[in-house]
Amino acid sequence: MPTMTFGRAINAGLRRAMDDDPKVVLMGEDIGKLGGVFRITDGLQKDFGAHRVLDTPLAEAGIMGTAVGLAYRGYRPVVEIQFDGFIYPAFDQIVCQVAKLHYRTQGAVKMPITIRVPFGGGIGSPEHHSESPEAYFTHTSGLRVVSVSNPQDAYTMIQQAIASDDPVLYFEPKRRYHVKGEVDEAAPPSSAMGDARVVVEGTDVTLVAYGPLVSTARDAAIAASDDGISVEVIDLRSLAPIDFRTVEASVRRTGRLVITHEAAQSGGLGAEIAASITERCFDYLEHAPVRVTGFDIPYPYSKLEFHHLPDLDRILDGVDRVLRRPNSLSALDADAAVQR
Amino acid sequence: MPTMTFGRAINAGLRRAMDDDPKVVLMGEDIGKLGGVFRITDGLQKDFGAHRVLDTPLAEAGIMGTAVGLAYRGYRPVVEIQFDGFIYPAFDQIVCQVAKLHYRTQGAVKMPITIRVPFGGGIGSPEHHSESPEAYFTHTSGLRVVSVSNPQDAYTMIQQAIASDDPVLYFEPKRRYHVKGEVDEAAPPSSAMGDARVVVEGTDVTLVAYGPLVSTARDAAIAASDDGISVEVIDLRSLAPIDFRTVEASVRRTGRLVITHEAAQSGGLGAEIAASITERCFDYLEHAPVRVTGFDIPYPYSKLEFHHLPDLDRILDGVDRVLRRPNSLSALDADAAVQR
Amino acid sequence: MAQDEARPGSGSTSGDHGSGPASGTVHPGAAHEGADELVQLIDPHGVRHADVRYDELVADVDGPALRRLYEDMVVVRRIDAEATALQRQGELALWPPLLGQEAAQIGSGRALRADDFVFSSYRENGVAYCRGVDLTDILRVWRGNASSGWDPYSINMATPQVIIGAQSLHATGYAMGIIHDGADSVAVAYFGDGATSQGDVNEAMVFAASYQAPVIFFCQNNHWAISEPVGLQAHVPIARRAPGFGIPSVRVDGNDVLACLAVTREALARARAGGGPTFIEAVTYRMGPHTTADDPTRYRDPNELEDWAARDPLARLAALLDSLGLLDADYADSVKAKADATAATLREGCLAMPEPAPSDVFRHVYSEPNSWLDRQQDHYERYLASFAQASQEGSR
């Protein structure tokens, strides 16, 4: 099995999808000769031609709207949004067209569009280059949303996303592009895109993550085990819909749930996970689900970004909290207990 | 105290704000001679002139972006988005500019922009005219989001929104525009915009609503009282930030929470409320918070919209559920209990 | 601030300002001699004028063909009136009349080939008629019975777009697909004067020019976007917009069905030959309200309507036919009979439309199973069943 970087794995997946289906076309800014600012499409224009790997004018609504037209004509466009923060000009076309056309036309028109979004922070970039906008899309009916955390999934899931007849937002954790991993290119199509994956098994606490924070969560689980705490780590993979059965089964065993993401807390995906799991597992919960997330702020300038981003220590503090072990808010909890 | 319709109350509040501050300007499509498609700005262009009540070109990004420029110049623009479903072309300017400029400029530039959005369904309209997009904005740091449910609040809060130095999304429940109520135009500025309001006091269940569903929730409380169930109804008024103290205080007493909104359930505001209240009141809860909301679908065509919209019966079913009384999902709950 | 639009037939242009061209300077309108002139083949009095450029494009339009165009317009006007009546009678929730825009829609619509593909707004029911739409289908959405009326692939026309201007990009993308397929069909985007202010429409021109896509931007300038006059959207005549993107444009009398046919044929031929996009501004007038929910007396001068009534697209073709001896009483009766029969079919179809089932709200959101939605559907079906049960048990 070859070892490759995350970025290479997506490239290989795109190449495979293009080989398999001549209707797959790539669209985006600078994805041709340059191979994209992250080089994810490196070499593809050279090999497949400028008619299948389109450098587009600098206009995201235009890219998304013409992708809709191409889908109408039977194509399967794969759109690259250069950075997370540049998806908003395309928001109207995504929400009102891409998400709704299948419903609007009562199934007559399919929108097999894949929207690739390098997302998340931690790379020291200026404004608009480090955002986590996934919750806008998980709240948008008609879309599917996935995020990948390792080269193998990246390779498999980009193909699954492209093969899906429903539109898929495919969130790529840009700060992990250079992480390497084994990729089985011959592996049969698995259920990766739909199912959450238990990354680390554990019995005390369920820790849910996706995208860039899966590896942080894994590290936290290892650190916690040093303290004798057994953390089960789940990589959601699919963010809409979420495979709640897997999470539910875990929480029924552990009774405790910690969720982590980079996006702002209020109205973030963590809220949906906490609410849904509380609905499904109320009688099994020993503590309210705890969210360890970014703050309710615009993404900060790079010198402060690691205060905003959840890291191993903040996750461990959340684990302590859900276990009612001493943690940074113990004093507050004690106050509240007194008030009761 | 005069009695006026909801729509008139907003008109009166706008008029008052324009009288009080010459920097207040209104912008939108058809808001001048026509007075807006809902007539909310009726007469204002005639009285204040076309330089203060601007009919704009048909371009929402343009409206929002020029409003940003006007705010830079010291104005307080009040933008009307004609219908909820037409706010998305302005999404980029709202999320990347309106919400972030104060942060970006480290407080030097204020964005006292009010964005009025007639929202919600129930008026038999075609696609894009009945949406509830509030969760996109409550998840956007830098914005404040409010929704009004009665003429008095509408009158007071539009003035508070305009007076706020922070940008405010002001969601108007269009299907209630014709509801009448007393409006005390002399009332001193209250804390309305920040604080939730207990509409009906009760002891068994806390029912949280906002905008168009507040009156439905009130009706549900009355109906429940016939069954001997005491429901406390809270009108959130502010959706971001939510006045969780008021909700928390109520749930500590009732131990039970039902949340209702028209927006799709997954990732909706109900998720944030359920998650936050579970965090704050876990030890007081007798049942997981229950959400009674629209489905995860594009807003449906009008013949089916009343299946999508929560109504009195669906809310009562949710109340039964949170009380563990017989309800539509009792059979499921029983199955689950067996599985345990 | 808003300049008056040039009126068809008046030949005048407006919005020009500044002096003549100077070294390196482009003045709007200054260098555009003749640019704002309307292509007109039949004048408001029904007189056919010769045109060196466009006559050959409609050389095949003989008496019978002119009669077919006339019939189409009469029938479409009748359909529109019937739908308006159905709305007034409470059978439709809303209706957007096309009254006054028949020539623009029929003239362009009849120029198309079956394998061309149309992306329109809500007002192009005349175009849908040309595409062969089943009449009932144009009412489904407005009755609130369905999210769309027809399968776009059955008549090669997308279902109406409500988001102003969005379809211009869809047409452009579709046209990019046509190039890719090596086909010679054409995509056509219909939109209004108001739509030209939207970023989407301008981006569509950027993409269309960049890829030389076989797409026609057919703008019906009906002078109003709800209550807003066209001068608020465009400071100079709309047709001037496209050349700045590298797209040839033409301004046509939108109430002259023959001229609309001619310019659309020209644009189609250019596109099929690999010549890329064309922008057509059809200058016409919305004689009715924006929709049946609108009250134009609040914002527009009744004299304006009168002026435009004198340029009615049907009246002028009737006058031409008459002058050619093609409008005898028998023929006129037969056209009226056809229109009435069509209206009756429309009404029947409307009233016979089946009601949707509650569970239809969940259909077609996704083409694949979706655990979130499937669960919600299951719960809602249980909820509905609980009523049936309750009423059986006689409780509550």
Added chain:
Amino acid sequence: MAQDEARPGSGSTSGDHGSGPASGTVHPGAAHEGADELVQLIDPHGVRHADVRYDELVADVDGPALRRLYEDMVVVRRIDAEATALQRQGELALWPPLLGQEAAQIGSGRALRADDFVFSSYRENGVAYCRGVDLTDILRVWRGNASSGWDPYSINMATPQVIIGAQSLHATGYAMGIIHDGADSVAVAYFGDGATSQGDVNEAMVFAASYQAPVIFFCQNNHWAISEPVGLQAHVPIARRAPGFGIPSVRVDGNDVLACLAVTREALARARAGGGPTFIEAVTYRMGPHTTADDPTRYRDPNELEDWAARDPLARLAALLDSLGLLDADYADSVKAKADATAATLREGCLAMPEPAPSDVFRHVYSEPNSWLDRQQDHYERYLASFAQASQEGSR
């Protein structure tokens, strides 16, 4: 698909196609005689050419004034080089060089009045210099130490915009405010060739034309948007875009500082006199990478760079000064010394910049208290304190 852009000085235009103007038809480029010609007062060899229209606009630019423009350009190039060096040395996270665009930025920037207001992108550090920015302030964002460098009202220039094209609408709205205030200042939007594809920029033109706002759209066509050549964005020269919106435009040699000054002054005078917006296309070249993170060798021909080096904006003004006897060794030395001193100040400011405090992440999100955020800040401060406590207690 993408046509080659006309080169400054070459006088040739491209992208024209189709035949001459015909009845009612506007062909792109066809009717624009002279429209694509560049305004040029100083040619690449440093020769000053007479111009009937623009000479009077720069009649006051005597020897000392030319020297000041030269100094500005030298200093700005030096600032840019120093910042690039600081990035290479790890002191800045990123830097977007303006190398090659000095004339466009200084020529336009020096035309402005203090009470005019600039809305720019990330590349206009030369303009910021003209506005009197504190040098350290231009580095704060690129060092990652702050969300912005300066208070916009202190120099009447907004902090750089990263969302391509968004600022064009802000400038237009600001200009609408100027009208409302009855003032005679002007708003200026700077953006690139790539930005012209964005809906926002086109909508800005719609609004500016509709309200006749005193705004200048100053487009630096530096031939590239990262790796994309201008021909992908614009099928015909960019200056042609604006007249279609009713906005006069001009195409200027962006490497000729005097011509840039002249056309900007003309546009400012028009705006101050109530004549509304102007669009300026300054044809220039991005001689460096897009940013320090970019590698242009992947996508562009090194010969192109060489061609443009021959049209360097500094070299040509130096040649002119030399021909006027204004570039003696003493003067040259003094300019160099000023540039070096400025660079030293820049470097010092960069290195002395204070580090932000952790709690700064929460500041200025809102101007009023916010219960959600205040709670998060409280919790985070407790979290940080728990470490201090833990390290005191010696645990973990």
